[in-house]
Amino acid sequence: MGIMPKLPPPPPEDLRRDPLPLRGRTALVTGASRRGGIGHAVARRLAAYGASVYLHHHVPHDAAMPWGADRTEDVTASVREALADPGARVLAGPGDLADPAEPAALHARAVDALGGRLDILVANHALSGSDGDLDTVDAAMLDAHWAVDARSVLLLVQAHARHRAALPPGTPGGRVLMMTSGQDIAGGMPGEIAYALQKGALASVTRSLATALAEHAVTVNTVNPGPVDTDYLTGEIYDAIAARFPAGRWGMPDDPARLLAWLATDEAGWITGQVIDSEGGFRR
Incomplete structure (x- = not known):
């Protein structure tokens, strides 16, 4: 009988993957008002990792768009179905x-609803429409996108920093996750100047925010999800964009959601100040 090969030792405890790496953590996800959107996908991933989640929505915005709005009850129920920890909760508002007063007020409502502590802030919301190219963009468009796409995000981060600073030193799990749109990559977004400007501001300020929040044990990262099928485009243009991905398909909401959810875990605790592209090899 041959000699049995020696089995490798079991991995140390800290190398064994926890199936619920966000158990006991709490999260606020903004712009989570449609089941076809990235915010909803992120919320479901966080819930599946064990977190309690507060969903922010602004139904009038989506109701005015061609894709329309979902019922808040349906979105909440969908995220609740993904809950992996029986003690976790899903709430919405x-x-x-x-x-300008709403970011701090929203953060405070989420903190109260989730039991007095908020760990993860996912600033996913953005203004759709109300934009133009360099020739047609005007002051009203610029101001509208500044208010929603950049100012509100910075004020949410400010509220989160103040909240985390008031917690006991070294409280784990502090995360800020923001969204950009590849406006700094070849070609940019010349048809959406106001939107590209404000998303570029978030990308540019990521490292500064990461430095500012490091003393509160909070990491700050920004994700560019690339073109994602959120039910806003069909037809020949849709097919032409799909052909520019090596996989032959658009990104789906769960593609960036997996990255964002991982960045919220302790495994990503050494990553901060980064703008990360999650584009599936999209050829611009």
């Missing part, structure tokens, strides 16, 4: 983040 509205907020018009164009109002």
Whole structure:
């Protein structure tokens, strides 16, 4: 009988993957008002990792768009179905983040609803439409996108920093995750100047925010999801964009959601100040 090969030792405890790496953590996900959107996909991933989640929505915005709005009850129920920890919860509430007072108020409501502590802030919301190219963009378009796409995000981060600073030193799990749109990659977004400007501001400020929040044990990262099928485009243009991916398909909401959810875990605790592209090899 041959000699049995020696089995490798079991991995140390900290190398064994926890199936619920966000158990006991809490998250606020903004712009999670449609089941076809990235915010909904992120919320489901966080819930599947064990987190309690507060969903922010602004139904009037989506109702005015061609894709329309979902019922809040349906979105909440969908995220609740993904809950992996029986003790975790899913809650939801509205907020018009164009109002300068609303980011801090929304953050406070989420903190209260989730039991007094918020760990993860996912600033996913953005203004759709109300934009133009260099020739047609005007002051009103610029101001509208500034208010929603950049100012409100910075005020949410400010509220989160103040909240985390008031927690006991070294409280784990502090995360800020923002969204950009590849406006700095070849070609840019010449038809959406106002949107590209504000998303570029978030990308540019990521490292500064990461430095500012490091003392509160909070990491800050920004994700560019690339073109994602959120039910806003069909037809020949849709097919032409799909052909520019090596996989021959658009990104789906769960593609960036997997990255964002991982960045919220302790495994990503050494990653901060980064703008990360999650584009599936999209050829611009």
